[in-house]
Amino acid sequence: MRLCASLIVxxxxxxxxxxxxxxxxxxxxTIDADSAKSLIERGERVEPLDLRSPVxxxxxxxxxxxxxxxxxxxxxxxxxxxxxxxxxxxxxxxxRLVRAYxxxxxxxxxxxxxxxxxxxxxxxxxxxxxx
Numbered sequence: 001m002r003l004c005a006s007l008i009v010x011x012x013x014x015x016x017x018x019x020x021x022x023x024x025x026x027x028x029x030t031i032d033a034d035s036a037k038s039l040i041e042r043g044e045r046v047e048p049l050d051l052r053s054p055v056x057x058x059x060x061x062x063x064x065x066x067x068x069x070x071x072x073x074x075x076x077x078x079x080x081x082x083x084x085x086x087x088x089x090x091x092x093x094x095x096r097l098v099r100a101y102x103x104x105x106x107x108x109x110x111x112x113x114x115x116x117x118x119x120x121x122x123x124x125x126x127x128x129x130x131x
Contacts, residue, residue, distance in 0.1 A: 045084030060129035
């Protein structure tokens, strides 16, 4: 059963077709809003990780998101899931989001992706936010 569930997640990731965005300092795996929403709707294990402040988190977040403010990430890194697809977004300058991504990848979190267009890209597609 566990093997079957793993194969489903691998297949879902293949269908999500995350992109690799090249930056001068490192490649960053990204996922677009449509692919992230599709994975969520299919019931795949998707863990949106909202790196904004608690106030911003309460104002609206991706479905199923958990709050882990960017400043707290180093002290709370063990709370970041190692299974499923972790989708990072923060509404912050892209370089800060990329640093958070690189921090997690450096701690062997190989399942992290940056949401293309951040939360504004999600809203721009007309997708609902949880409150």
